[in-house]
Amino acid sequence: MALSFPLPPPNVDVVGHVQRVTADREDTLLALGREYGVGYEEMRRANPDVDVWLPGEGTEIVIPSRFILPAAPRDGVVINLAEMRLYYYPPADAQDLRRVETYPISVGRMDWGTPLGETRITEKTEDPYWFPPESILTERAAQGRPLPSAVPPGPDNPLGRHKMRLDIPGGAYLIHGTNEPRGIGMRVTHGCIRMFPEDVESLFERLPVGTDVRIVNQPVKAGWMAGELLIEAHPVLPADAENAYDPLKPPPVRDAVRALAGILDEGPARVDHDRLTRSVGTASGIPVVVSRSLDISPTDTGQWSSVVRQ
Structure with missing residues (x-):
C-alpha cells in the first residue's frame, strides 16, 4: 500500500x-x-x-508511517539511502494540489554501495532480461552458485517485471522490482534500488523517461511542524561492515546537529539536548520532538493514530 x-x-x-x-x-x-x-x-x-x-x-x-521529508527539492524522485526510502513528488493535479508518495526500498550493501548525486531515468523496460554484471558473476561463482549470462523474464528473474535505468556512469544502476519481496527494507542489493513489485509497477506507469532522481544519504533529518522542531534518526552500518546483517549503530550526534543547523534559520527554537541525544541514540526512525518549549509525549503531539484493519 x-x-x-x-x-x-x-x-x-x-x-x-x-x-x-x-x-x-x-x-x-x-x-x-x-x-x-x-x-x-x-x-x-x-x-x-x-x-x-x-x-x-x-x-x-x-x-x-510518519516521516520528515528529506532535505532536497520537492520535485521528481528523492531517494534517501540511510532511510531506505524513496519519495516521489507527482505533478499537481487538476485542482493544482500536490502530494508526496513514499515507498520502502532495498539499497546497496556496504561493499556494493549505491552512488549519491543527481541523475535521471533514461530507460524503462517491462518484463526485462537480466544480464548479471561481471562482478556478480564472479561473486556467485566463488560461492559455488554460478549464474547464466542472461536470465529471461519470469518468476526467477531478480529484476521482477519492471526496471528503470538511471544515468549513472560506471555501472548498471536500476530502480526495479524483485522476485524476493521479503528483502525490501534491507541493505542487500548490488547497488540498485529494489522495490515491492506493486510499488515499482505504480511508478513505472507514471514516471516518464527524463524524470529527475536525487540520491542522498541523510541518516538524520530535521523538520518543523506546528512550531515544533523534530528529529528523525536512522542507524548506519559501521565503516568496516560487509553485509546487511552486520550490527547497526546510531548515527553520530554531529549529524543531528548538522541537520538542525540547516533549518534553524526557518524559525526560533530552543533545542532540548538531552532529548536530542536520546533520539539519536535510539535511532528508531520515528520523528521525535526535540524543541524545549513543551515537554510533549507522543500521544499529546497527535503523532499516533489507531487503525482498524478491514
Whole structure:
C-alpha cells in the first residue's frame, strides 16, 4: 500500500502519523510492513521487542508511517539511502494540489554501495532480461552458485517485471522490482534500488523517461511542524561492515546537529539536548520532538493514530 500525503507548505516538513494495529494470528512483521508500505528494518526498529515471524495474536504493532521529508527539492524522485526510502513528488493535479508518495526500498550493501548525486531515468523496460554484471558473476561463482549470462523474464528473474535505468556512469544502476519481496527494507542489493513489485509497477506507469532522481544519504533529518522542531534518526552500518546483517549503530550526534543547523534559520527554537541525544541514540526512525518549549509525549503531539484493519 503506497503511502501518499498532501504536500505540506514549504515551512512544514513532516507528513503522516505513526499508527498502531493489532496483529492477527497469521501476521508477521514483514507482511504487516508490506500491507502498510513499510520496509523490514523500519518495522523491526519500531517494534524491537516483537518477534519478526510470530508477533502473536492480539499484539500491538507500531507502524512507523510518519516521516520528515528529506532535505532536497520537492520535485521528481528523492531517494534517501540511510532511510531506505524513496519519495516521489507527482505533478499537481487538476485542482493544482500536490502530494508526496513514499515507498520502502532495498539499497546497496556496504561493499556494493549505491552512488549519491543527481541523475535521471533514461530507460524503462517491462518484463526485462537480466544480464548479471561481471562482478556478480564472479561473486556467485566463488560461492559455488554460478549464474547464466542472461536470465529471461519470469518468476526467477531478480529484476521482477519492471526496471528503470538511471544515468549513472560506471555501472548498471536500476530502480526495479524483485522476485524476493521479503528483502525490501534491507541493505542487500548490488547497488540498485529494489522495490515491492506493486510499488515499482505504480511508478513505472507514471514516471516518464527524463524524470529527475536525487540520491542522498541523510541518516538524520530535521523538520518543523506546528512550531515544533523534530528529529528523525536512522542507524548506519559501521565503516568496516560487509553485509546487511552486520550490527547497526546510531548515527553520530554531529549529524543531528548538522541537520538542525540547516533549518534553524526557518524559525526560533530552543533545542532540548538531552532529548536530542536520546533520539539519536535510539535511532528508531520515528520523528521525535526535540524543541524545549513543551515537554510533549507522543500521544499529546497527535503523532499516533489507531487503525482498524478491514
